[in-house]
Amino acid sequence: SQTIHQWPATLVQPVGSPLSLECTVEGTSNPNLYWYRQAAGRGLQLLFYSVGIGQISSEVPQNLSASRPQDRQFILSSKKLLLSDSGFYLCACGDRGLGGYTFGSGTRLTVV
Amino acid sequence: GESVGLHLPTLSVQEGDNSIINCAYSNSASDYFIWYKQESGKGPQFIIDIRSNMDKRQGQRVTVLLNKTVKHLSLQIAATQPGDSAVYFCAENMNDYKLSFGAGTTVTVRA
Secondary structure (H helix, E strand, O other), X not given: OOEEEEEOOEEEEOOXXXXXXXXXXXXXXXXXXXXXXXXXXXXXXXXXXXXXXXXXXXXXXXXXXXXXXXXXXXXXXXOOOOHHHOEEEEXXXXXXXXXXXXXXXXXXXXXX | OOOEEEOOOEEEEEOOOOXXXXXXXXXXXXXXXXXXXXXXXXXXXXXXXXXXXXXXEEOOOEEEEEEOOOOEEEEEEOOOOHHHOEEEEEEEEOOOOOEXXXXXXXEEEEO
């Protein structure tokens, strides 16, 4: 079964500072990878997804970017954080075609 | 945007009673549906899924019902326990690698 490692669990960053969140996957090869953001009391907003190394699709134009340097590594970045970037960030992994996701434990980001 | 929505944002249930969580979806082309449970501060966890060629599927204490005619999905939890308190999300897969999630229903179990 798939296991997703996501870190850090919590992060407090000042406005204008850079961001790098990393997600790694075990137990599968060539997975689809996803970054979601969840605002307090809200649903899951898809930010980026990747179907392979170097392949990134952006769902929402914003201050963030994503990269997939290795098959089982997915990175979420920002050059300059905004207050509105605060939220709960979740990495997820899925197989090809129809199917569900396995989620990581999330990173709570607070931009101050 | 999110194409899957939930009828009620909150549900309060007496311990031991059955819970029913509803979900309306808008895309009739969706082939696969999933219910997730998210406890506070954690990532969502898979509960149960159902494909569009079925109308009912049962798991341990949970049942998912799918009504394609009215594009409605429900999750039934039998004998609700305190550990069932969480946010429940339905999600649909339209076979394009992406799940679309609803806003979630917060279930609170009263002792």
